[in-house]
Amino acid sequence: MSERSTLGIIAGGGMLPGLVAAACRSEGRPAHLLALSGHADPAVIAAAGLPVDWIRLGEAGTGFAHLRRAGVAEVVMVGPVRRPSLAELAPDWRTARFFARVGLKALGDDGLLRAVVGEIESEGFRVVGVDQVLEGCLAEAGRQAGPAPDEQAEADIARGVVVARALGAVDVGQSVVVQQGLVLGVEAIEGTDRLLARCGELARAGVGGVLVKLKKPGQERRVDLPAIGVRTVEAAAAAGLRGIAVEAGGALVLGRAEVAAAAERLGLFVVGITP
Template sequence: MTVASTALIVGSGALPRHLAEALRRKGETPVVAALEGFPPEGLVPDLCFRIERLVPFLRELEQSGVSRVAFAGAVSRPRLDPSLFDPLTAQMVPRLIAAMQGGDDATLRAVIGLFEEAGFAVAGVADLAPDLVPGAETLCGAPTEADVRDVARAAAIVEALGRVDVGQGAVVAQGLCLAVEALPGTDAMLDWVAATARRPDPRGAKGVLYKAPKPGQDRRIDLPTLGPATVRRVAAAGLAGIAWEAGGVILLDRAAMLAEAGAAGLFLWAREP
């Protein structure tokens, strides 16, 4: 196995590859450990693991020289096989089940706690690759006054959703909420808006997508993510642009996002919370 001080605990999607590439540009080759059943895009894992064998996996990381971990990529709750538990991991089951019953945020906090108790520092994407998490700026285009009002309305909705651990995004047009993000995710929300949503005034503001972390969320894990595919879906939904909480959202392939947004006439705005 590759010997490195940092391990990326990864799931599916493009984020693990982007984070691994950012670390390699800084001269570090991380250990890439994928949860079985959730392979990352364009990245070959150094090892795969199962939740039922978590303690042996943590020991393997320690023996490989890992002292710091970061989480990247999408996973859903895996179905656990009781026959695969080792005795030490089995002792963690009540704690994990209790956390899962408390919602996604509680589950993620429990996962972080397990890694920290095993002696690993837990880093966020912003710690390892700050360029992926931009601060306040307008990257492309410019929102109108009506867009700014819609973004403010969407931000209030997303904050309310986050307080009950539901989602991290909303679409608002002309002050009305067209859709909110729930379990199916951002892509499904935008596809629904493209297929069904109608604005009260066809000549009025087109609407915006807004994304932000949940209030009180541990920002070392599960930050919202935007990428070129999001820009294409926003354009297909007929929206005016995308805004997000500055410092709280990951951008995948910024150059491609800017190119897509410029071609579609959309604004991209990292908004000060």
């Protein structure tokens, strides 16, 4: 990560914007937050201790102006963002021009994100991946915490990989829950937390299932890599799952030590797999 250029942090929800801000502070790198109203957590943004501007998703022109005034050269996009309706966006002229140009290409999440990255870079900014900012945030291969997966868990992981790859190929989701060879649920627009809550109600008797998270084939790595954190571990445990498998080198582990501690406390395994 450059030590001199100002990093623009386009902040969605969750804890990731705060982690990126903390990394910038620890390295002495100047940074500026562009927080998305209705998505970014005000408490996380306030605790980040960085200059901040708030915008709606539909205010691309205003956002670019804020980034330029802050002297931003590189931009990282972090945190989940729920896709709004066009009415919710109330787009300014810059955003409306973008949607008029990309049209139907923006229907899929990955296609939309690629278009957004291209739009930001067309304004003279360089988009970087969060793994270029947070060293050591990518999942490593092998068991990270908890007991070793048994034969049934390994079979469920393998089944989850097949299904997750198929989902990703059609740009649907990144997460699958499998129990005893049965697919309890797949992630669509609802996100992992709601997927886990739904699967908890569908769980069968006997040994619990597993959550598998993979990046999509050909995914734009600089945005929207699959991620797990302490909340994911807690939600998996509440759903009766036995463990979580994430793609080594292709998924983020947010707060590695905290995730491992939660997994050990709750008796879940966390493993990095290479599909």
